């Protein structure tokens with residue numbers, strides 16, 4: 001089970017929290033829980049707050065910017081990420097969904113007991129290991145409410161699509177049509193033309 005985590009989000013009544021910033025269980029800015037555009041220091045404050053010797057915006061600099069309330073971009077910048085930048089919550093999410101939906105699309109129609117057991121282990125590992133702690137925490141309760149259906153690829157694809165839709169809904173994004181035709185088109189076959 002995932003241990004309870006202390007999370008503070010943008011929506012919590014914390015006046016000095018920069019827009020979009022998510023704090024981790026340690027109370028520090030959680031980079032992997034936050035979209036890059038929300039934690040990227042503004043160019044104006046970048047020089048003062050960055051550790052120039054190492055070229056890193058370290059946690060202390062992040063916290064200083066956070067505490068000042070001035071060190072972060074107040075409006076979303078275009079997500080122009082330097083090459084080789086570590087993933088943010090969005091890039092990690094897209095990569096994870098790609099892996100999971102594609103794996104579900106190619107999962108057998110009639111999986112063996114061993115394949116079912118391994119798929120269950122994979123899915124149940126996510127809330128324990130997923131690096132974005134607040135994403136993991138939501139997923140943990142979601143999986144408890146909706147246990148994985150690993151009986152075959154159609155059922156699994158739908159189950160996963162619905163879990164993704166739960167996240168979409170929470171983030172204010174449109175829902176995806178979870179019919180097998182649509183999930184296969186997106187993750188296995190491509191459009192017909």
Ligand code: FAD
Nearest residue numbers: 089090093094096097134135138139161162164165167176
């Ligand atoms: P994504 O949501 O990443 O989707 C990628 C592509 O999948 C879309 O372009 C679309 O073609 C397709 N798609 C969309 N919905 C479905 C669906 N229901 N079924 C099948 N295919 C679909 N981010 C947060 O900010 N907070 C969170 O709490 C959070 N929790 C997450 C939990 C998990 C387990 C994962 C894997 C990711 C989580 N994310 C969270 C990241 C978030 O879901 C997105 O991945 C991220 O915001 C990037 O979104 P996107 O619009 O690029 O498309």
